[in-house]
Amino acid sequence: MALLRDMTLGQYIPGESFVHRLDPRTKIIVTMLLIILLFLVETFQGYGLIALFIGGLILLARLSPRFVLRGIRPMLVIILFTLVLHVFLSEGEIIGQLGPLKVTKEGLFKGGMMVTRLLLLIIGASLLTLTTSPIALTDGIEAILSPGKRFGLPAHELAMMMTIALRFIPTLLEEMDKITKAQMARGADFETGNIVQRAKSLLPLLVPLFVSAFRRADELAVAMEARCYRGGEGRTKMKQLLFTGRDYAVISLTLTFAVIVGSLF
Amino acid sequence: MALKDIDLEIQQGEFVSIIGHNGSGKSTLAKLFNALLLPTRGDVIVGGKNTKDGDKLWAIRQQVGMVFQNPDNQIVATTVEEDVAFGPENLGLSPDEIGRRVDEALALVGMEEHRHRATHLLSGGQKQRVAIAGVIAMRPSCIILDEPTSMLDPVGRREVLETVQRLNRQEGITVVLVTHFMEEAALAERVLVMADGGLALSGPPAEIFSEGEQMRQLRLDVPQIVQLAWELRRSGIPVPREIFSINELVDYLCQYA
Structure with missing residues (x-):
């Protein structure tokens, strides 16, 4: 980290x-x-x-x-x-x-x-x-890429993915921290051993993190749909x-x- | 969870709570209200629009907003104002109008001063209030809250419940609160008790919580205060059935003595 x-x-x-x-x-x-x-x-x-x-x-x-x-x-x-x-x-x-x-x-x-x-x-x-700011950066990238929409470039989708990634980085870091502590409380050792052993010891961190990330993605998708999100079409910006x-x-x-x-x- | 034989009507401006065990179908019922789920049989009509009608889908979701259990998994943007603007942006409103609605919605949930803050730095209760503001900014006539307080601490719970009650009383917004806290359910005008995918009981809290035997059969607790009131009544103190909060009971008992 x-x-x-x-x-x-x-x-x-x-x-x-x-x-x-x-x-x-x-x-x-x-x-x-x-x-x-x-x-x-x-x-x-x-x-x-x-x-x-x-x-x-x-x-x-x-x-x-x-x-x-x-x-x-x-x-x-x-x-x-x-x-x-x-x-x-x-x-x-x-x-x-x-x-x-x-x-x-x-x-x-x-x-x-x-x-x-x-x-x-x-x-x-x-x-x-x-x-x-990350938001301004995403908006800027979306605006620069949007002429490419005519050639099938998913400018809005790329920008939305970046926004969501930025939004979830702190959340997932926090979660990673929590899982690390939970695994350490169960006797996991992340600090000793050679590089292969240490990489292996990361597995019990990454699996729960991935599972939870997928669950979050699923819930977020439902929440976005409930707020009338239907892609970039017809969407305006504040x-x-x-x-x-x-x-x-x-x-x-x-x-x-x-x-x-x-x-x- | 499959639902069966549910015949239910909710009036504009009503405050309804839905209680029931895990797997009783309360969340499924909530998701039917704004067409996140569609019924395989029967119909759900929202303001005269059938949720099965694909053309009206977005109109229905604008009219019936939804707040979910996990505050972290429903906030889309990195700052408060951007997140509240997400819904109105999806509706294709003009930038000025979106700005106005964000101001208004943040004021209604008491989060104006946090407008520019990063969403991940907020407390759980604040996150849920931002989620509510995000729904309010779409000017819905009804808000469905699916266990909005189950991941919050007591302070956060109180913030969210006070906000919800204010929206219902002052703004006339219909509220459907799905919860497993009996004390929260008692805030509503009408309580629906779900069991095994069906509607087991329905009525004002005073009625629902006085039916001790039936609630026990459904293995549902009643608020502690109600239980205390039962015991007091049994020992000869005529506590009114409308009392659900500690303060009310204290007031009553002080006057009684």
Whole structure:
């Protein structure tokens, strides 16, 4: 559970800053543009500019940089793994050797590049979730995907699934905690043993959790039907999304930035 | 649970409670009222509309709201106001109208100040009141509550029952309360006793709870206060049959002495 608690990714920090008040669609589009840009750019100068851009957004959002950086922690293993793979497994000019492992100049360069890319990716994405409430995020995704409805894309259903998932995460975590304690009271041991034994000891947690999740799903479906839910057809929303001049300005600015940086670096 | 031979009519504005053992068919009966279940034989008519008529299904569910037992499994959204808005949104109302109805419904259940709170942080009683507000926001003429207090603590129970009584008295909303707490059943104007899928007894609480022998045969308890009143009557104190609450009995006994 420690992983879920520490994840900044997906933890909304309420606020009234410029970034917070942007339409969720704007923030999703900006994040997408930055992600695409990160995969196009292949020089450190380019990354530097993107880092400056993201840093500017963090300032505008009035978030503490330390908190934003904390979001990297759960991803640290993946980042280190990427670095090690690149440094030791790339072909090229050898600048050091450690037994059978060769460190190459190209490897160092590529590894550094990938790590920078990953770091900026994580920070950029967590900036979106830190400044946008889960509901606004779901509404934004639904609105962005809704043109796809004509081609059979279930935009409303996807958004509803996300809403319900968000709604039930705390409920299921609480339940998991309860089951853990109940099983511990019966003498279950989750802490000792090797990885296989520990994975096995999770079974008596997961089975009751799944059974209860299915029962909850069933009851929720009945309750939703009783409240006249019949899919997205004919449904309205209490909160309307509204594009303002701010949103157009931010999108065009990001687009210009992306085109310039993307073509130069 | 199959039901049989039930002939029942509930008037607009009435407060009816349904009691009975597990498996007596009380929840099944409740689910027939808003077409979550359809009768295989016989008809259920809601405000002149037959629940078998597929075209009227959504009109019936708008008219007859339902609150369920488990507060966690009927709340859809992550914040209070979003959840109350869920029903009106399904009805396709305009954003302004939805906003108005959410205000109104939250005020009626006394949850205005929790409007922006996350639903999972509320107490059980508050969650049930949000669920009631979610139903009220659809402007139903009738609310069915299927054991709404069985998972709540005493404080939560009182909150929910007070809300339900207020909606019935002030707003004229018909209330059907399914419960296995006899004290709750006694709040209604009429008590229906279910047994083995049929209607065993029906009448005002004073009548139902005075039929000691019959209730005993159905293996149902009567409220403790009623039992005490029986004993008092047997020992010569003429306690009126309409007394169901501790306060009423205390008042009566103080005046009697």
